[in-house]
Amino acid sequence: MNKPDGNTAPSSASYLDALLAAAVDGIIIIDSAGIVHRINQAALQMFGFTEQEILGGNVSNLMPGLHAGKHDSYIRKYLETGKAGVIGIGREVEALHKDQHLFPVYLSVGEIGHQDSPHFVGILRDLSAQQAVEEEMRVVEEQLTHAARLVTLGEMAAGIAHEINQPLTAIASFADAGSRLVKTGATSEEDLTDICHQISGQAHRAAEVVKRLREMVQPANSQRLPKNLNELVKSILLIADYNNKSRGVKIHLELDKELPEAFVDPVQVQQIILNLVNNAMEAFPDNWDQLKQVLIRTEQDGANIVLTVSDNGPGLAEGAESHLFEPFFTTKPNGIGLGLSISHSIAQRHGGRLSHRAGQLEGCCFRLTLPMTSVG
């Protein structure tokens, strides 16, 4: 490249023109009174004005009421104190379109040195598209969470139906036996007392299930409470045990009796535990010929409560580990790949963590950490 020839080099004014025209971001130059001196094409497009409508007017026309009223005082304050709210920092602000709708922009401001009355250059990036994408993702995630909750609810309903049906079956059969014995007269007072006793015992058993169910299904907008994780594990096993029966998995519990409470939304954390326990129980292939075992452990680790769920299955498939918490990643034939990703985001919202690590048994081990009620 040749050295630029001094005689034919463009003037700094034409450099500026070219920069303003080429910039994708909006660029506006104002004086210390807020009057617009230059505005580039990108900014005009962003705001929907023509150059004639803007030049010579106050820049506060491009801001919503609250900031517009204060803009002059922002500049005055800067000129007096040298303290800038925005210069050199950049921040997200709202801008006012010609048609009066507000849109988000990222604004950075620089000073152009005139000693007494400096000018300022503002560079604006339109964030509308980016925010629309974020909003869309949030909506999708909410829908997914809802779908996963329905799946979980379905599983819970099946488990609860079974747990209530068992005592009902016993009650019905005891009562039928009692009336048959009375009818044939082949019975003693002692027998009948025993039968009544059994019936009452089974009714209480069913009532206990209902009580636990009510504890589980708290109001939808439930909040975080101090809660013992051991209790949550036990309530989940009520459901998991039912599913477990057809799979022949042995569940071991190592629950820390001294476990401090964690500060959690119980329903959401139950959702995580149910996911982890179900995953562990489904970890074994059909032709698995060893004893199927799942270990659930709770313990305190510093300021955290730690729950681990391990299985002695075949472990993760090669390459699966890096995708574990991605939505729609699944290795199950009928899986939708949401369990772990939702569990992961619930843990994060609690200020906790969900991770996979080498297991205490040979297979997979998931580790959930949640903050304790009070630290220190």
Added chain:
Amino acid sequence: MQEQVWIVDDDQAVRNSLRMLLKSSGFTTREFDSADSLLEEQDFSPCYCLLLDIRLPGISGLELHQQLEARGVQTPAIFITGHGDIPMAVQAMQQGAVDFLTKPLHDAELIDKVQAAIALAREQRDKRQQETAVHESLATLTDREREVMAGIVRGLSNKQIAAELSISPRTVEVHRAHTMEKMNVNSVANLVRLLGEAGLIDE
């Protein structure tokens, strides 16, 4: 010997209530808390009806039924299912269960089905006994008597049989009398029926 109903359910309360109910209707029961404990059993002859919970820890009710079939235990099995287990119940019926019941049970239905299962078990055992008896009788026949019997069953006259076997009709008559006596029948029709029931000829 009392015909027994064997109950397999992991829920103690359900087990006890079923025992009580069946006992109150005159049945004798034995209870098992798992498939494994039932499989330890060597002698299934007292068992005329199996009442199996479809969901059992470890070996499931369905697997238990398959294993028993494989061992040659032909006792009629009734499955007990929860409401959500209908597909499993269908599978059970397909693999040869005689019936299924949904929890909670209705006593009349339970008792009818248990009775039907026991009746079926009796019938099956009678038939097997008869088959054994026929085979035992057949074993006492001489080769010649067997040849004569084959002719009788084919509807041949003594003369025709005599010609086929190149012996005298008089000898055929003697063999025929011995055969009927050994098979404990008094007519050709009864002989054919007996062999038919034992699956030895097409009737």
